Amino acid sequence: MSELRQDPTTYDWVIIAKERAKRPHEFKQSEALITPPPLHSKDCPFCPQNESMTPPAEAVYGTPDDWKIRVVPNKFAALTPEGDTIRNEWKLFRKSHGYGRHEVVIETPVHNQYIPFMDDVQVENLIKAYRDRYNALKKDHNIKIIIIFKNHGWAAGTSLEHPHTQIVASPIVPPFIRRRYEIATQHFDNTGRCLYCDLLKSELEASERTIAERKFFAALHPFASHYPFETWIMPRMHSSCFGNIVDIEIEELAPLLKEILLKLYISLGNPDYNLIIHTAPVDDERKTYYLWHIQIIPRLTLAAGFELGSGIYINTAMPEATAAFMRDVEV
Numbered sequence: 436m437s438e439l440r441q442d443p444t445t446y447d448w449v450i451i452a453k454e455r456a457k458r459p460h461e462f463k464q465s466e467a468l469i470t471p472p473p474l475h476s477k478d479c480p481f482c483p484q485n486e487s488m489t490p491p492a493e494a495v496y497g498t499p500d501d502w503k504i505r506v507v508p509n510k511f512a513a514l515t516p517e518g519d520t521i522r523n524e525w526k527l528f529r530k531s532h533g534y535g536r537h538e539v540v541i542e543t544p545v546h547n548q549y550i551p552f553m554d555d556v557q558v559e560n561l562i563k564a565y566r567d568r569y570n571a572l573k574k575d576h577n578i579k580i581i582i583i584f585k586n587h588g589w590a591a592g593t594s595l596e597h598p599h600t601q602i603v604a605s606p607i608v609p610p611f612i613r614r615r616y617e618i619a620t621q622h623f624d625n626t627g628r629c630l631y632c633d634l635l636k637s638e639l640e641a642s643e644r645t646i647a648e649r650k651f652f653a654a655l656h657p658f659a660s661h662y663p664f665e666t667w668i669m670p671r672m673h674s675s676c677f678g679n680i681v682d683i684e685i686e687e688l689a690p691l692l693k694e695i696l697l698k699l700y701i702s703l704g705n706p707d708y709n710l711i712i713h714t715a716p717v718d719d720e721r722k723t724y725y726l727w728h729i730q731i732i733p734r735l736t737l738a739a740g741f742e743l744g745s746g747i748y749i750n751t752a753m754p755e756a757t758a759a760f761m762r763d764v765e766v
């Protein structure tokens with residue numbers, strides 16, 4: 436029999452379709468679909484020697500001639516620093532300039548070097564670059580939320596295969612994020628505790644959905660996972676804002692992130708995925724109601740009519756089973 440499970444962070448309901456569920460190994464894509472890209476592509480704007488194909492860099496890690504990470508404005512930006520944030524209204528219609536920032540973090544000069552195959556120092560430096568750009572972008576007093584995300588593979592929405600991450604800094608906090616924050620605030624008002632810290636404590640006590648535990652972080656498949664193999668990496672010490680992460684935490688997070696992505700790569704055959712760093716709105720980042728965290732969503736299924744019509748997702752994998760499967764994957 437299927438189960439309805441409620442996500443305590445959003446109040447969304449998820450159907451865990453036991454009768455339609457696949458075994459974890461059945462989600463692995465065919466080896467024939469995995470074609471590794473080349474080390475370098477002469478047509479790729481993110482490869483070395485092609486720097487003129489991108490706007491001038493906002494930040495360079497290394498030297499201009501031997502860079503390790505480059506941060507550039509997105510050539511096809513969703514938001515740009517032109518205009519203002521004044522909202523114009525007419526009856527029920529409201530609009531403003533598309534003000535904000537949209538940057539691309541080129542993770543490596545090597546065209547086919549994914550995070551699981553970087554060394555630990557490379558991943559540490561990448562996370563530090565994320566932190567640097569977060570803290571630089573939030574200095575603009577018009578910026579209210581900063582989203583750091585990575586689209587890996589065509590099904591995840593990427594248009595270029597060279598490893599990269601995007602950062603969007605927006606002057607509005609969307610209702611989707613406000614709802615999560617309001618639910619967390621309500622929990623704090625009722626209990627005096629952080630909802631996400633309580634969630635993490637409960638997951639660690641249950642242990643059946645936990646993949647890895649470290650001193651500062653834990654990785655798990657949530658109780659009400661919306662997607663097969665949905666993975667969260669959560670800090671074990673409370674912090675609302677990703678921008679406040681310190682170096683000693685990054686030194687632990689880097690190999691853990693590598694490990695999780697490598698387990699997904701091996702067990703699912705290099706799946707397309709989205710990676711999002713969830714963090715509090717800029718004006719609320721020092722409050723105690725929220726816990727920043729990383730969410731990884733392998734794109735193994737598509738939302739269909741029922742999901743789009745109801746907002747209720749159908750997950751065809753038991754998170755208890757996928758977590759146990761991930762724990763057993765050797766890396």
